[in-house]
Amino acid sequence: MxxxxxxxxxxxxxxxxxxxxxxxxxxxxxxxxxxxxxxxxxxxxxxxxxxxxxxxxxxxxxxxxxxxxxxxxxxxxxxxxxxxxxxxxxxxxxxxxxxxxxxxxxxxxxxxxxxxxxxxxxxxxxxxxxxxxxxxxxxxxxxxxWMTTVTSYVVPEGSDAGIEDSGDLCGKTVAGTEGSVTQEMVTRLSQWCEGQGEGPVEFTGLADTNATILAVDAGRVDAAAVTEAAAIDIVSASEDYYYVSQTEDQGAGVDQMALxxxxxxxxxxxxxxxxxxxxxxxxxxxxxxxxxxxxxxxxxxxxxxxxxx
CATH class of the missing domain: 3.40.190.10 (Periplasmic binding protein-like II)
Structure with a gap:
């Protein structure tokens, strides 16, 4: 959704x-x-x-x-x-x-x-x-x-990738921060996709959240994988984006985030x-x-x- x-x-x-x-x-x-x-x-x-x-x-x-x-x-x-x-x-x-x-x-x-x-x-x-x-x-x-999180995927408004929910990310390209919790979540989503007979999600690891959004803007990837807090912030700041959230059956547990x-x-x-x-x-x-x-x-x-x- x-x-x-x-x-x-x-x-x-x-x-x-x-x-x-x-x-x-x-x-x-x-x-x-x-x-x-x-x-x-x-x-x-x-x-x-x-x-x-x-x-x-x-x-x-x-x-x-x-x-x-x-x-x-x-x-x-x-x-x-x-x-x-x-x-x-x-x-x-x-x-x-x-x-x-x-x-x-x-x-x-x-x-x-x-x-x-x-x-x-x-x-x-x-x-x-x-x-x-x-x-x-x-x-x-x-x-x-001190908090939990759920991975979400930021998509440009007007995208022709056809992403209306997280299941639509199967076979698509996603950028995320290298080594972050979102990379693990993309791996789990990709496994779910393959279990559904769909193509895996192709992950591109980048330095930080800004780099992932720039990759989306440039059309190098279809979506950016971020924490839900970051997705809310990005979408709140600009009407140019929306986001979809990974579901529990797609491997998205509620992860414990730490200092x-x-x-x-x-x-x-x-x-x-x-x-x-x-x-x-x-x-x-x-x-x-x-x-x-x-x-x-x-x-x-x-x-x-x-x-x-």
């Missing part, structure tokens, strides 16, 4: 500008921690914050937490200045910073492999996805689950405690409502759910 929405969101033109600002080379650039410079202890360390004493000494010595982040509206949208980051991630960072007592800074990079390896090397302290937690990832990272920290820096359990505070004080609910994400909220945060059964 195709979906459209009239909800106002960040202009898509801003999203498109991110790709030009960040490029596809994998190089990083510093970005401001959030949309409200006054939110949290952005000017310095607050040793009186609720969970400051629980932070690892390495984080206290650094005086900040460094997040890796790619261009992925509405989670992260980088302004035209190449420095200001707004979005769900920035709003959550501001709330987490208030509880943890240290500023949070985002470095923009490209590609999930670069962010995962960057955390393991100590370059970044955390990454807030959207990324699916798995037993394999939890072997190296602590995963704090990852390397186990080596011992930050994960403290971030989990900080999320517990945000759930209790209403900040989590506030952020999710502001971004129209009520359908993907959870009742409480989870730590390493793929392995802690």
């Amino acid at each position: 195709r979906h459209t929405t009239a909800r106002l969101a960040l202009p898509l033109a801003v999203s498109m500008a991110v790709l030009a600002a960040c490029g596809g080379s994998g190089e990083t650039s510093s970005a401001a921690p959030g949309p409200d410079p006054a939110a949290g202890p952005s000017g310095g360390v607050d040793t009186e914050a609720e969970l400051y004493d629980r932070l690892p000494q390495e984080i206290k010595d650094a005086g900040e937490i460094v997040f890796a982040g790619d261009s992925h509206p509405p989670y992260r949208t980088v302004g035209a200045d190449g420095q200001t980051v707004t979005g769900i991630d920035a709003d959550l960072q501001a709330a987490l910073s208030e509880v943890l007592g240290v500023p949070i800074r985002t470095e923009i990079t490209t590609g999930l492999p670069a962010m995962l390896s960057g955390m393991l090397s100590g370059r970044y302290d955390a990454f807030n996805g959207p990324v699916r937690t798995t037993p394999e990832r939890e072997a190296e990272f602590d995963a704090v689950v 990852l920290t390397p186990k080596s820096n011992e930050l994960g359990p403290v971030v989990f405690e900080a999320f517990q505070v945000l759930f209790e004080n209403g900040d989590y609910e506030r952020v999710m409502e502001e971004w129209n994400l009520q359908d993907v909220t959870i009742d409480e945060p989870l730590l390493n759910p793929a392995t802690e059964q």
